Amino acid sequence: DNDADSTAIWDKVQNDSTYLDDRIQANIDELVAVNTEMDADSSATWDKIKADSAHIKLALKDSASDIRSDLLLALADSIIDVRSALVDTASAIRTDMATMQTQIDGISTPTLAQVLAEGADANATSITNIDAITVNGNATLGSASDDDLTINSTIQGDILFEGSTDDGNIVTLSAGEGSANYTVTLPQANTTLIGATLTSPADNDVLVYNTSSSQFENESAIGFEAYMSGSGTVNGTDLIQFNSEVFDDGNVFDPSDGSFTAPRNGMYYIEAQMALQYNGNANNVLSIMVNGTEVARYLVNGSNNQLVTLHVSKTLKLVASDIITIMFTGSDGNTYFGGRAFTFISGHLVR
Missing domain, CATH: 1.20.5 (Single alpha-helices involved in coiled-coils or other helix-helix interfaces)
Known part of the structure; x- marks a missing residue:
C-alpha cells in the first residue's frame, strides 16, 4: 500500500x-x-x-x-x-548767450557826473540804489563841517592822508591782514596818538618812549637774580661774588664778579642779603655800591659766633653803564651761608 x-x-x-x-x-x-x-x-x-x-x-x-x-x-x-x-x-542756448553778451556789453558804470546830473534833473536831495561808482581824480565830499559821511560797508585797502599841506608827505593808515575781527576804539578826548616801533617783540618786553623819535619802542625787560652757590668765608672789605644766576633778563648781570651794569637810563630797585656767623666782636656792614661809591648800607654790631642776616635794598636812579656791586665790611673770618634763600642779590628796572 x-x-x-x-x-x-x-x-x-x-x-x-x-x-x-x-x-x-x-x-x-x-x-x-x-x-x-x-x-x-x-x-x-x-x-x-x-x-x-x-x-x-x-x-x-x-x-x-x-x-x-x-x-x-x-x-x-x-x-x-x-x-x-x-x-x-x-x-x-547759443542764441540766448549771444543776446545776453550783447546786453552786458551795452552796460557801463555811470560816472559821478552822470549820477549827479540824474539827481539834479530830478531835483533830488539824495541818490540811492547805485550799485557801483568809480571816481577818478580829485573829489570833494560835503560842503560844510556839519555834513555827515556814513559808511555802512567795508573799506578795502589803506587810507592815505596828505595833511593840511600838499607837500607829498603821506601818512598811511593801514589795517594790515588780521587773523580775526578786531575793534579799535579811539579815546574820548582831545589827544595825540603816539605810535610804537616794534622790532621782533619777545616775551616780557616793555614799551619805552623815545623822546628823539616821539615813538614807543619795545625793549627787553631788565631784571636779574643771583646767589652764592656754597658757603665760605668773608673778610674785611670783600666784594661779594654772587656766582650762580637764577635768571638774567636783558643779560645785565656778570656772575664772574657779581656785578650788575645798567643797560639804559632809568629807575632801578636793588636788594642784597647775606646770612653769616660772626667771628669776633665787630660792626659788620653790607653795602650797595654804585661805581665804587657806597649808596646804601645795613650795619649789625654782633658778638662772636652770633648768627645774623644782613639785608640792604634801595631804589636808585641810574644812567646807562653804571655798575652795581655789593660789599661786605667788618671783621675777618666770618662764615657766610650759601644758597638762594640766604645770600643773594636781585634787581630790576622800575621805569
Whole structure:
C-alpha cells in the first residue's frame, strides 16, 4: 500500500511540475512581448521629443531675431529724436548767450557826473540804489563841517592822508591782514596818538618812549637774580661774588664778579642779603655800591659766633653803564651761608 501511495504522489508531483513549467514559460513569453512593446513605445517617444526640440529651437531663434530687429529699430529712432532735440537746445542756448553778451556789453558804470546830473534833473536831495561808482581824480565830499559821511560797508585797502599841506608827505593808515575781527576804539578826548616801533617783540618786553623819535619802542625787560652757590668765608672789605644766576633778563648781570651794569637810563630797585656767623666782636656792614661809591648800607654790631642776616635794598636812579656791586665790611673770618634763600642779590628796572 505504501508503494502504491508513493507512486501516486510522485505522478501527481510530476504532473504539477509540468503544469508549473508551462505556466512559467507562458508568463515569460508574455513579459517578453510586453518588453518588446515598451521598447517600441520608448523609441517612438524619444524620436518625437527630438523632433519637437528641433522645432522649439527654430522657433526661439526666429523670435530672438525678430526681437533684436525690433529693439535696434526702436533705439535708432530714439537716438535720432534725442540728437535732434539736443541740437535744437544747444542752438537756442547759443542764441540766448549771444543776446545776453550783447546786453552786458551795452552796460557801463555811470560816472559821478552822470549820477549827479540824474539827481539834479530830478531835483533830488539824495541818490540811492547805485550799485557801483568809480571816481577818478580829485573829489570833494560835503560842503560844510556839519555834513555827515556814513559808511555802512567795508573799506578795502589803506587810507592815505596828505595833511593840511600838499607837500607829498603821506601818512598811511593801514589795517594790515588780521587773523580775526578786531575793534579799535579811539579815546574820548582831545589827544595825540603816539605810535610804537616794534622790532621782533619777545616775551616780557616793555614799551619805552623815545623822546628823539616821539615813538614807543619795545625793549627787553631788565631784571636779574643771583646767589652764592656754597658757603665760605668773608673778610674785611670783600666784594661779594654772587656766582650762580637764577635768571638774567636783558643779560645785565656778570656772575664772574657779581656785578650788575645798567643797560639804559632809568629807575632801578636793588636788594642784597647775606646770612653769616660772626667771628669776633665787630660792626659788620653790607653795602650797595654804585661805581665804587657806597649808596646804601645795613650795619649789625654782633658778638662772636652770633648768627645774623644782613639785608640792604634801595631804589636808585641810574644812567646807562653804571655798575652795581655789593660789599661786605667788618671783621675777618666770618662764615657766610650759601644758597638762594640766604645770600643773594636781585634787581630790576622800575621805569
